[in-house]
Amino acid sequence: MEFLNLTLGQVLVTFGAVAAFSVALYLLDRTRRRQVVATLRFWVNPGQPAPVSRNRKIQQKTSLLLQLLGMLLLLLAIAEFQFGGGINKRRDHVLILDTSAWMGASVPGRANATLMDLARANAIAWLRAVPPSDRVLVVRADGLATPATAWELDHKKAVRAILESSPGATALNLTQNLEFARAMQRRSGATSGEIVYSGPGRISSREANNMNLPVIPALRVIPVDEPVENSGLRSVGARRSETAPGTWDVLVRVHNYGKTGRSVNVTLNFGKAPQGLHQLNVPPGADQETTFQLRTKAAGIVEVRLYPQDAFALDNYAALEIPEQRTLHVVVYSDNPEAIRPALASDPRVNAEFRTRAQYTPAGFEKGESGLVILDRFHPSTRPPGNTVWIDPPWSASSGDNQPFSIKERTDHPDGLRWIPDLPLTQGLRARNTQLESASIFDSTTVSDRIAEVEKGAVMVARGNTIAIGFNPFSGQMRYELSTPILVGNILHWAAPEVFRDVDVATQSAGSVASPVPATVDRNSVQVLTDSGTLLPFNVHDRSVQFFVGEPARVRVLAASPLGTTTERVFSLTLPEMWDTKWTPPTGIRKGIPALTDSIRRSTILWPWLTLAGLGLLLAEWILYGSQSTSRLHVVKAIHHREAA
Amino acid sequence: MPNAPLLDRHFLERLERLALRWQKSFAGLVGGHNRSRFAGGGQEFLDHRGYHQGDDLRAVNWRAYMRLDKMFLKLFQIEPRVPVRLLLDCSKSMAANPEKFDYARRLAASLCYVGLVRHDTFEVIPFADGIQEANICGGGRHRFTPLSNFLEALQPSGDTSFLKVVRRFLNDYPQRGLVIIISDFLDEAGCDKAIQYIADYGNELFLIQLWAPEDRTPPWTGELDLTDAETGAQLHIHVDSDARRAYTEQFDKFAESIKTVALRNDGKYAGIPTDMPLDDAIFGTLIHARGVA
Structure with a gap:
């Protein structure tokens, strides 16, 4: 119960005053009314006394009650009374x-x-x-x-x-x-x-x-x-096959959201051409995975479809864009290629070409091709134009300006080998894993050029696109050391980092995405970009980059480590984010929807009805009692006028 | 067509279809429209008889003489002219409710117009504690306007005394006829004997009792100071539903006594409340009471 315009106290006080005034008027007005009648003879029965009159007492209780009730209803209407509190x-x-x-x-x-x-x-x-x-x-x-x-x-x-x-x-x-x-x-x-x-x-x-x-x-x-009843693609991911060069492993995960098992067909197209069809029996509420082998080096769109169509069509199709698989062309000039071949053949992304020293030509690589020239204990007459690695270059006074670095001296079993830390080329190298039998000491005064040094000076230096190694890592004890493949790997990454970037593309659902990043990632280098180049806000937390995508989009997560290694992950967020439970x-x-008696429904606005009811009661009282009083007054006046006339 | 302020033209046109009725034959009276058992010089053919010397030759049926060679005399029906007297109560009790007196005047005017149309002779006699100056009218509807003006000029005054009025009436109007009384018949001394006197003198009675609604069923309850409109007597009374019911019973007994007087003397009685439309009163109640036809 509530009053919108007045408080309960105000209503009670006002009604009390009105009621008291009404009762007072009622008593005054109706204590004894005078009435002129045509005759008195019928008011008194013969032999019976006239009825005893009583003063100061409410006679027409119904009339008073109607008046009070009518005024109360009008007062409640003014106060805008409502039920419900x-x-x-x-x-x-x-x-x-x-x-x-x-x-x-x-x-x-x-x-x-x-x-x-x-x-x-x-x-x-x-x-x-x-x-x-x-x-x-x-x-x-x-x-x-x-x-x-x-x-x-x-x-x-x-x-x-x-x-x-x-x-x-x-x-x-x-x-x-x-x-x-x-x-x-x-x-x-x-x-x-x-x-x-x-x-x-x-x-x-x-x-x-x-x-x-x-x-x-x-x-x-x-x-x-x-x-x-629905089953849909939960995720589609593709990554380079570790076993077969030029091949992608496409992993498709299907989820059954219904309550009965479903048999579905998963098809994979690349460049509009069918590449495979797998049939899966997916239990209710469970996932099923299947892997497609896609042999291609070209970039393109991988489309995955799910059949038959069901109630929710959005998760029956996913598209995944895979990048081109690039290789590094390495030309090795060596008279002993068998010593170097294993180190380069271990990575399918390396296309190694071995030539003799006599076949040396300073011509570069094709435009857009990543390349690296390795000169094994060989000092060409003309320096190659691109990335060059000099392995144990012989010292020659006649070489003159062709010398990448001047050699100060040659020493055997040098002591105090130290890899300069925090350099991409020395990542993962440890001095204890390196045993040098002999090495050339470069005459280098610039500290920034040094990659490795011994007590007598630098044994590995780098400047621009040239690296000079003062020892032969493919001979003696060094060829069995762990440092040799790590060093070769570092050099290959240094020569063509985009080739060796870890590319892992996946189609996931939009929404919150967490992309794992290496622990050594530089947080300041992380970028999350859409296709249009828009930077998305993200958060690096617990070795993962977390971001939110509200609409289907392709998103790239770029992260670089302090050593220069760049990681790129491409997210094709074309699938809708689905529920689990x-x-x-x-x-x-x-x-449910509120019923007619629900508490949210405010009680009906009552003041118009209260007003009508109050006026109705007062009108009824006037018709029953008041109108006759008025006619009586007219009678009395008429009589008095005639008498006066 | 007279232009009467008491009654409108349309209502008067409807009244022209009616005629006052009475049952008694009053010997020695001629004129009027009511049939008589006496033959004489009237308008309507009654019978033939043989011619006797001295008869009016204008009444001889000459066509019959030409055929039969005998003289026959045509007899015509005599139309008696019965005096109609209308006593209209103008006492204060009729003004206790102003509608009642107006209603009485309009009812009197209506009956007078009915009589005038039928060439009856009317005498409207106002009374209260005595007979006031009467208005005599007759000769057709064109005489209605002076009568209407007379009725409009009447004012209620004085107490009701039927005995005085009747005594004076019988003294002034010895000729018998139809006596119509329009009144509430509220006389402290009673009116039964007085009305009986009128009948005893050979007059035919037509009593029309008027009452206002509150005269019969008073609406008041509670503490009342009642004042008699004529005598000024006062009564302090507490009125409740029982008292109102007893009052109505007393009133109905009184009305029944008036009716008994009328019927006992071969007269007619009509009780009319003032809230009844005049149209219904004349074309319903009065026709039903056989006062008009």
Whole structure:
């Protein structure tokens, strides 16, 4: 019970005064009324005394009661009396409309109807039950909480926002949306109303395992019935085969969201050409994986399709763009190629070409081709133009300017070998794994050129695109040391880092993505880019880059280590983010569309009815009692006028 | 067509279809429209008889003489002219409710117009505690306007005394005829004997009792100071539903006594509440009471 215009005390005091005044007038007016009648003979029965008159007593109790009741009803109308008490204050409601990707699923048995249509209809039905004086905030809920309206008193705007809502590409993050709604209610400053969630409540297992819903005093869930059978692509990933050069391993993972097992066909196309078809039997609620071998070095689009089509079509197709597989062309001038061949043959990305010293030519590589020239204890008359590695270059006074570095002396069993730390070329090298039998000491005064040094001076230096190694890592004890392949690998990375970049492309679902990065990654070098070059915000946490993509897109994650190694991961986020489990609402909350007796419905505005009822009572009293009093007055006046005449 | 302010033209046109009725024959009276058992010089053929010397030759049926060679005399029906006297109560009790007196005047005007149309002779006699100056009218509808003006000029005053009025009436109007009394018949001394006197003197009675709704069913309850409109007597009384019911019973007994007087003397009685439309009163109640036809 509530009075919008007056307090209860004011109503009681006012009514008391009005009632007292009315009773006083009533007593004064009706103590004894004079009435002129045609005759008195019929008022007294023969033989019976006249009825005894009684003064100062309410005679027409019904009349007084009608008057008091009528005035009370009018006073209540003025005070805008309403049933319901505090719930009738203006409240702020938050409508969380599920716009997750799953809402685009078709409803079986209803043509062209999706879960989104059902949720929209439920939301509008709830909105109709909200009193017009309450404000409503519509929040579109998927992976993020996105307010679609401000606090709106105009419910038509809220309806418009509901109708304009459409399924997104991410899964529902219910906790975040409920926290957002609760925070908005706290900040609104008005009485908190309901927080209403309209949707099927499908959430990810990540959220389900760490669900910590905020305390919401008035939570309402309007469930959407969704007997949908669906199976879809969960992820598609491709990476270079470690065994077969020029081959991609394409891993496809399929999930069955239904309650019965399904047999599905997975097809893979590359460049519009079929590459394979695998049949999978997916148990209900489980994943099945299959791997396709795709032999190609060219860049292109890998398309994966799932058959047969089902209620949710968005997760039946995924496209993955794979880059070109590039190689490093290494030309080795050596008279002893067998010593070097194993070191270069271990990596399929290296195309090694061995030539004799006599075949030396200073011509470079083709345009756009990555190349490296290795000169094994050989001093050509003309220096090669590109990346060059000099292995144990012989000292020759006649060479003159062809010497990349001047050699100060030659020493055997040098002591105090030290790899200069924090350089890409010395990554992973340890001095204890290196045993030098003899080495040339370069005359280098620039510290920055040194890669390795002994007590007498530098034994490995680098300047520009030239590296000079003062010892032969492919002879003697060094050829058995761990340092030799590591050093070769470092040199190859130094020569063509883009060839050896770890490329791992994957098609995943939009939403929150975590990309693993090496522990040594430089956090300041991390970049997350879309195809259009837009930088996405991200967070590096626990050896992974975390970012959020709300729409289907291709995203690149670039990360560089302090040693210069660059990692690039390409995410084809073309799949919708799907759910893992169904959220079970806690007991005791409000459910469904509000009934006619639901507490959210404000009691009907009563003041017009109270006014009509009050006026009706007063009119009835006037007809029953007052009008006759008036006619009597007329009679008395007429008589007096005639007598006076 | 007279232009009467008391009654509108349409209503008067409807009244022209009616005629006053009485049952008694009053010997020695001629004129009027009511049939008589006496033959004489009237308008309507009654019979033939043989001619006797001295008869009016204008009444000889000459066509019969030409055929039969005998003289026959045509006899015509005599139309008696019965005096109609209308006693209109103008006492204060008729003004206790202003509608009642107006209603009485309009009812009197209606009956007078019915009589005038039928060439009856009317005498409207206002009375209260005595007979006031009467208005005599007759000769057709064109005489209605002076009568209407006379009725409009009447004012209620004085107490009701039927005995005085009747005594004076019988003294002034010895010729028998139809006596119409329009009144509430509220006389502290009673009116039964007085009305009986009128009948005993050979007059035919047509009593029309008027009452206002509150005269019969008073709506008041509670503490009342009642004042008699004529005598000024006062009564302090507490009125409740029982008292109102007892009052109505007393009133109905009184009305029944008036009716008994009328019927006992071969007269007619009509009780009319003032909330009844005049149209219904004349074309319903009065026709039903056989006062008009």
